[in-house]
Amino acid sequence: MDLNIFGNILDILTALFLTAGCFLGISGGIGLYRLPDFFTRQHASGITDSACSFAILFALMLQSGFTMVTIKLFFILIFLIITSTTATHALAKTALFKGQKPLLGREDNH
Amino acid sequence: MSHLPILQVIIPLLAAPLCIVFNNRRIAWFVALCATWASFGVSLLIAQQVLQSGALSYDIGGWPAPWGIDYYVDSLNAFVLLIVTGISALALPYANRSVEQEIDPRSQPYFYSLLLVCLAGLLGISITGDAFNMYVFLELSSLSSYALIGMGPRRRALTAAYQYLVMGTIGATFILIGIGLLYSLTGSLNIQDISYQLHANNIIGSGNRTLLTAFAFITVGLSLKLALFPLHLWLPNAYTYAPSVITIFLASTATKVAIYMLLRFCYCVVGSESIFQLTLGQIVLLPSLAAIIVSSVVAIFQYDIKRMLAYSSIAQIGYITLGLSMSNHSGLSAAILHMFNHALMKGLLFMTMGAVSYSVGSVYLTDFRGLGRRMPFTMGAFIVGGLSLMGIPMTAGFVSKWMLVQAAIELGWWDVVILILIGSLLAVIYIWRVVETAYFNPLLELEEEEIGEAPLSLLIPMWLMVIANIYFGINSAIPVEFAQQAATLLLGGM
């Protein structure tokens, strides 16, 4: 019975995290589409990459319990967190380096 | 247990990486030379064993046939193996000087390595009894030949290779689709087993649409590979712009192997008695005749002689497929024999082209002026090759053309006989243009005088080829024996 309750709680948590992940993913997608310039879009995709994937992976980890799969998912999570942020960083830096200027920082925008 | 069948393929296959170990073109050449000669020796041994004691079979990995891959050599295979290795054994000594001139020295080890891979691929296609394995080796040979053609000295070699790549890939994909459909019907990849399953499950007689489509894909794919008439368009450029050695090698082997595949699939999988045979014969007949006439006429108008010979190759392939379309014993043996003879004469003719381009630097018709006197041996060889191409008696070309005419008469196809003979007359015309220019058009005084005979290492293989052309024209017992055995075997089913 206890186990069952515990299981229910896990399921609810999973659902929450999944919903959150989906929401973040969709909002990231919309942001990617709607935001005006490169850097702001970077922001949107950065959310999708890190927060959204974090939420979904965590939900999956909750579902898989203490198995090998969880450990693998954990590694993927770590990997994703580090690489996606690095990728966002590298992209932004390259864009800046190539001469893209943030829209908001421009003088004529005031 | 004789390991001969696997050695046939594995020698060039493993010698290929060996070529690029030392970044030295001489070592690479030497390795390639040894490998081709060794595999020629192996193919001779195989041929001898096949003639003596019937088909050889070899289970790779020790797994019996439908589960593993097996090699299966009968007289048809053995004959094709002989053609391929024989030509390469002559082409390699020729390659040394020719490649030295035409290809960047840094690329030469890679060139030889690719050549060996191509050889191994062609041998693998010919020897294997497994449909998918055939495809793997087809990829091997195609991939390497694209690169080899692209290495040609002129810049257009790259576009020619690209076009060949696109067409070849379509062909290979079609073949793969066909094999895949066959697999889904039978659950087997072994050619004999596919045939057995098709017959056992009564798929063949029932007009199964998947089977029909599978065969349509395979035949179209193979028609692309063997350059059957309307699908030949990649061939002229590929042969024209490839390095000389590659033209020699591909012209006399690659299309033959594709024809072999067609024979294998048509006769060994479906069986000669089945309905396909009739329609296949009719389908192939028209393109063959068109190839013979149209390509010969096109050849007459060419100024680049290598290109002219490429078109002539298409016409000659037309003769082979014509024999195939007759679907009777004499037609098939004529076709198989013509595979051999065409390899001999086209190999020879392209060797002379290589020598001319070595000494003169170009093979345009205008460059042949006065060559009869300046390169007597080369042009002499060209004439012998030309005579063989026309089908003059005492040359190899005559024997197969004679058999082909006889087969056509046997069927009462007099119109076809007339077309064959018109094709020969057209060959006379286009060969004659070159001979006339070489012997009767004097050299202009202004032109430089250094042009001399090609070096011995080009002339010796060339003249060996001349001797072969004449010898097999006078005494064609061995190839005829092979061809007839193979035809019997194909018609009798496997």
Added chain:
Amino acid sequence: MSTDPLYLFTPGLVIILAALPIAILRGWWQRTFIVIAPIMAFLQLWTYSGDASWTVAVSTFDLQLLHITCAGRLFASAFIIALWLGGLFALESASKIELASVFIYAGSAISVTLCGDLITLFLFWELMALASTMVIWAEGSEAARRAGFRYLLVHLMGGVILLTGIAGLAANGSTLDLGIIGSNSLARWLVLAGFLVNAGAPPVSYWIADAYPAASPTGMVFLATFTTKTAVYVLLSYFAGATVLIPIGLYMAIYGVIYALRETNVRRILAYSIVNQVGFMVAAVGIGTVTAINGASAHAFAHIMYKTVLLMGAGSVMLSTGKDQACNLGGLAQRMPWTTTCVVIGSAASMGVPLTSSFITKSLIIGAAAQQHLMWTWLILTACSAAVVFNAGVRFPWLTFFQSQTSAHIEGGHDPSWPGRAALMLGAGICIGVGVFAQQFYNLLPTSGDYHPYSLSHVVAQLQLLVPATLLFFVTLPLISNKPRVQLDLDWILRRPLLIAWNDIVLQLFALGLRWRNFFVSSMVRGFKFLFRHHGPRGILSRSWPTGSIALWVAIILASYVILYSL
């Protein structure tokens, strides 16, 4: 059948093999071969027993390289003798390549007369065509090159027809061995047509006069001997008694006479005379009786001999003066006494003056026609026989050696050196010898007939024919122009586009002609342009296609294969 290694070297092969040292060696060594090889072949030929045969199995064919028949032996002997005489004559002036080609040519001609089946025959037949083309080309001039090419085309065409016929026979299951071809199939007619091309039958009679005079003075001696006479031999072996040959032969006989009459080039006169004489033989083969066959063989022998003499004569004139047009020649009798004598003997032999070879051989043919009561045949043959006076008989020696030519100054003109002179004399000797020892000669013939040429009536009849003809010749001499001119032969029609000749006639008759011509010429030009547009380097059939379009082809073919398979 024998395994004797001696058999390997059939006379023909001996001659062919001799070509190699002749091509390589020079000087005296070469000359030795030229002289010795025919003698060896001759001895070899006569060591065979009458029915010797030798077969080699080459792949699927059994080639009967040797099959001695009486007629074959006679022809082969004539060929070898002619080769030897011609070789002596050519010893000093002919080029190395010409001599080597001649030996291959002669060897294959001899092999044709000695082989026993059609396949072997065809092999040597083609070799003969190629080698003889080389003989013509050996002359080296542009005209020779062109003529040689035309010659080659005619013979390759003949070869193709012959091959088709042989293949047809083989497919029908008829035997390919030596003997009369019985079956009355298309294949038989093709074989006959193939043979007739070499005999110079209509409509391709022109090639003889077109090609032979283009060869060198020495080369023509050989050319005149082999090709047409092998054709006579094979007709005789495979088609004796085919009545269709009679009109063909008669046509050739008349054709030769008429064209020779209009001709002013002495070598071309002799060439047309060959057509005329071969016509006799072809007609004889067509008659097909024992006497007629004998006559054909005998006349072939005699013809080879006297024509060799005449051509050697013409050859020495041309070698020493460089001229062969009648208007540039004449009055050489004093300067070239030996040649003149021999040529006169040869001419006499060609006319059939009693005690010369032709007298005893031609009469066999005409006699055979009479025996069979073929009135028209007899009449035409007799008339043509008399008309020989107008070409080889009197006209040729007259124009060359005797007519007084004041307008043109001729330089040079001397007898050939001793080997040539010896050849001339030997040839002339044979011409007379055969005529004198008629019975002995008859014994060599295929079938022993009994015919006695030297009956009083025959001699008188022949003289009655010749004397008036000769008189007529001298009477009409001023009427026959010796100015060189272009002769409109059939070949001209075949060679130029048919339409130009067509136009010449039609234009004068109808105004419409011009439009027709324009239409034809332009449609020909258009036809060529069409070919070029589609097949030429930029044509749709030969240019490099965009890859995408090829893919379209692939799809079309794929779809059609599926549809066809499903039918």
Added chain:
Amino acid sequence: MESVVDIVLLSFLCITVVAIVYIRKLFCAIMLLGIFSLLSASLFVTMDAVDVAFTEAAVGTGISSILLLSALALTHTREQRPPHQPYIALLVVVVTGAVLIYGTMDLPRFGDPNSPIHRHVAVRYIADSPHEVGPPNIVTSVLASYRGYDTLGETVVIFTAGIALVGLLGFRRRQEFKVRLYQPMDKKTSYAENSTEDGDEFEDNIKLPGANHMVLRIVGKMFIPLILLFALYVQFHGDYGPGGGFQAGVIFASGIILYALIFDVETAMRVITPKGLRLLAVAGVFIYGGVGLVCMFLGGNFLDYNVLSAHPLHGQHLGIFLIELGVGINVFAIMVIMFYTFANRKRGSV
């Protein structure tokens, strides 16, 4: 449920393909190709072909995108307008597709247990491979042992592709590639239009590109060993789960390529020299072929691993281990060789 996933994935696949066809920017096309590979890998997963999916993901999304991008550096970034209308191409596609559909009409139903595929050869693979060959992963058994010879062929195909590329394009000699990555195509155009005050700030970047990519470098240093380790895992885990030489080789190569991207190709070439790679590629093929030859010398057929050890199963295990190693080495070497040849072909950024 599965069919919904299938439908969604397939419709994405179609959209991607149409987008690839329509788009003229080659860079975008390459990115879309990566997406295409990923989608098809997902489809393979739903078909339970995990090995294929793995390979597709590693090769299609990973390496081939990089190679295409490096090739792109040599050409224009926009596709030229084709000279003729695309309707012919459409016709070709439609005809071929119609024929294919026609051909599938008489196929046994997908997954039908009575179809010949499931009754003939596969039966033995499933039933006997654990005690005939050994590895729990049947795919590996088929790939490496039953049809090991095909795999040798494929290995040589990869080898051929590599040397064909080198043969056609050629390695530049060491002195020839002084040019670094991340250098803009031409300074003039990219800086002239930018404001000057920022220009100075970036001046250093041009000369020492790595210096300001500190984050990239550090993360790279962190992850490259892990990637290599993972590659080894995939290599040796092939017996039990998805994996094997092909995938491992590609992953290993991607680690090196990452290194080259971050730390400059020249540095990477000092670490792993082209000559060494050439020898490695050769060695890979030789290991594979050599195992076959050794089998022959020990009395078996070519590639008959049973004879490698006293116990057939051990022999099979050893044989498969060795040939997978050969495949891995070969694939790794060839992938890096390809990258080097493209990257050093011409001045430009990758």
